[in-house]
Amino acid sequence: MKRNTMQYLFDNMDTIPESLENIDESTVYTQTGICYDHIEKAVRTKLGFRKSKKTFRKKLIIALVAAALTGSAVSSTAIAENYSLVFGNFFGGYSYAATISNAEDVQVHVKDSNLNVKVAGLTGDERSVFIELNITKKDGSPFVDSQYHIAKRGTLGYERLNSKNTPAVNGDVKIVLNQDDEPDSFSGIGYDVWYSLENDNKTVKMCVLLEDVSEYPKGNSLEKSTWNNRTLQIQSTRFLAGKADKVLASFDNMDKDAVIRQSQLVRQDSSLLSYHLLNNTFTNTDVFYNGKTFDVYQGTFKAVNIPFDISLKLNYQVDSKKISIDDKTASAVFGIPQTDCQLWMSATRLSVYAKNDRSHQGEAVRFDREKTMVIMDDGSKYYLSARNIYDSSGITTMRLRYTLFPSEGSDAQGNVLNYNNNYVNDQMIDYNKVAEIIINGMTVYRK
Amino acid sequence: MNDSELARKLKKKEEKAFETVIRQYTPLVATIVRNVSKGLLSKEDIEETVTDVFVTLWKNTDSIIEDKLKGYLCRIARTRTLNRLSAVRNHEVLNIDDYDLEDDFSLSAEVEKNAAAAQLREIISEIEMPDREIIIRYYYYAQNTTKISEVMGLNLHTVKSKLQRTRSKIKSKLLERGYV
Incomplete structure (x- = not known):
């Protein structure tokens, strides 16, 4: 049976009772230091409302000077009107050696008769599913000329999909998740879409990651899939292809200094980027991870039309591995008494569920990202990035993502950097090749 | 306007x-x-x-x-x-210190949820002050109980018990009206 909360009712209440409209606002509002002017400017920029060029040129120079001062490899010739050191979507590069199941049984319906759409891979666990599609033209021609080769990650679409047939539109990709029967209870599905050009630009590889981002999975069966009996519909109209004209800076790795330099470029120019992209007045730059270095390049992007409308029936076996941890180990690892601790490992996530002692309700679970990782058979390692949630029903839930680095970077104040909501380096792994799992410096699993 | x-x-x-x-x-x-x-x-x-x-x-x-x-x-x-x-990834642990499982109750269909929400204003008007103000501050303005106790000059424990009682009252009233 569907569940709802008091919060939903309040959000959908028609109007606030009149007697409470007289509440002293100073006792309601929190001092956030947020200025209305700043917000209005940012909103107008994002929506493409008109803005003066003069202001942005000044910002551009400041940004370039700042970049030069931090020692990044920025050429002084970049200070010209048609260059902008801005930061688009950070393509951290996805890589995986995942357990991709055979997707031949997945029914694909394609509306556009000029396209072939094939599901190349399908994997996931009870709360996330990853789908890889290969799209080609029937006549075998490339989608875009050979100069354009850069993969462009879609803006992170962690919009919440409604449990009914409400589409979520992320730029030019629309995703609809339907179900044939009464849906299981969940409070939201997040999704991420990214694509790349392969095979001499004759193939567009599109990847969709769906995740149940419900915060409070209480009462849900741990072994019950969110995905069974659902039809996933993906509609696309176009994507952006990019080419690098000039590499402006290159970082060997995303160490903290590199990230800080990047953040300074990003934060000072984010509104500038939006303005110029919307008005098509500047070429823009992006960061591309080629497997070895992170290159900041100046490039151009253009839209490529690939209209398709496909639907997939999701009804697959949950592909994950369950590992139980004894109570003593779990309690030592997490710092508070835990029982019935289970790890569920899939290509996309490591989930941790445990019951905690109610007398410790509300206490924080220990989690040290530097000392939490999976080590593969070949010795390579992936750190685990967590969202740690407690709820009062006495269940600890942690959804851990595999990342290349222990942190996605932070600024001088220690605030985590967030590149326009794009993930820096979300990874997928082949969980069958995991040799060891270490949490908070303690081994909880060894093959 | x-x-x-x-x-x-x-x-x-x-x-x-x-x-x-x-x-x-x-x-x-x-x-x-x-x-x-x-x-x-x-x-x-x-x-x-x-x-x-x-x-x-x-x-x-x-x-x-x-x-x-x-x-x-x-x-x-x-x-x-x-x-x-x-x-956002960070080293901090997120604690939902104010979340209470008792918040949850079942509403069977989308239509009924919206109808229940529409009823909420009327139900709230039947609740006496200061309980009414507490629940509005908590759910509408997302203030936590500590802040509410501070601005309203009430003991924290009092705020929490009043919140819990008011939730139960709202739930009962929705039940009377057939929404739960």
């Missing part, structure tokens, strides 16, 4: 009305983002989230119901904040 007029103008994509909405509601939206995020977002992230809220509003003016503009904004603010929190 009241909310209904603003909503009507927003639906017609009038930029001036939109500016008014931003000016009027930036403090509320920023407060909700700050409160829902429980201080885990930096100022820059709060600004970006607040910006995203208004951008979302503009892109979805068709969904605005004229006398529900404020509630709609609050809902967008909550959703965007939760989305952003799920994208």
Whole structure:
């Protein structure tokens, strides 16, 4: 049976009772230091409302000077009107050696008769599913000329999909998740879409990651899939292809200094980027991870039309591995008494569920990202990035993502950097090749 | 301009009305983002989230119901904040210190949820003060119990028990009206 909360009712209440409209606002509002002017400017920029060029040129120079001062490899010739050191979507590069199941049984319906759409891979666990599609033209021609080769990650679409047939539109990709029967209870599905050009630009590889981002999975069966009996519909109209004209800076790795330099470029120019992209007045730059270095390049992007409308029936076996941890180990690892601790490992996530002692309700679970990782058979390692949630029903839930680095970077104040909501380096792994799992410096699993 | 007029103008994509909405509601939206995020977002992230809220509003003016503009904004603010929190990685552990499982009860269908929400205003008006103010501050303005006790000059334990009792009352009243 569907569940709802008091919060939903309040959000959908028609109007606030009149007697409470007289509440002293100073006792309601929190001092956030947020200025209305700043917000209005940012909103107008994002929506493409008109803005003066003069202001942005000044910002551009400041940004370039700042970049030069931090020692990044920025050429002084970049200070010209048609260059902008801005930061688009950070393509951290996805890589995986995942357990991709055979997707031949997945029914694909394609509306556009000029396209072939094939599901190349399908994997996931009870709360996330990853789908890889290969799209080609029937006549075998490339989608875009050979100069354009850069993969462009879609803006992170962690919009919440409604449990009914409400589409979520992320730029030019629309995703609809339907179900044939009464849906299981969940409070939201997040999704991420990214694509790349392969095979001499004759193939567009599109990847969709769906995740149940419900915060409070209480009462849900741990072994019950969110995905069974659902039809996933993906509609696309176009994507952006990019080419690098000039590499402006290159970082060997995303160490903290590199990230800080990047953040300074990003934060000072984010509104500038939006303005110029919307008005098509500047070429823009992006960061591309080629497997070895992170290159900041100046490039151009253009839209490529690939209209398709496909639907997939999701009804697959949950592909994950369950590992139980004894109570003593779990309690030592997490710092508070835990029982019935289970790890569920899939290509996309490591989930941790445990019951905690109610007398410790509300206490924080220990989690040290530097000392939490999976080590593969070949010795390579992936750190685990967590969202740690407690709820009062006495269940600890942690959804851990595999990342290349222990942190996605932070600024001088220690605030985590967030590149326009794009993930820096979300990874997928082949969980069958995991040799060891270490949490908070303690081994909880060894093959 | 009241909310209904603003909503009507927003639906017609009038930029001036939109500016008014931003000016009027930036403090509320920023407060909700700050409160829902429980201080885990930096100022820059709060600004970006607040910006995203208004951008979302503009892109979805068709969904605005004229006398529900404020509630709609609050809902967008909550959703965007939760989305952003799920994208931010940090060393801190997120504790939902005020969440209570007893919040949850079942409403069987989408239609009934919306009908129940519409009834809520009437139900709240039947609740005596200061309980009424507490529940509004908690759910509508996303203030935590500590803050509520501070501004209302009540003992923290008192605020928590009144909150719990009021929730039960609301649930009972919804039950009487056949929504639970």
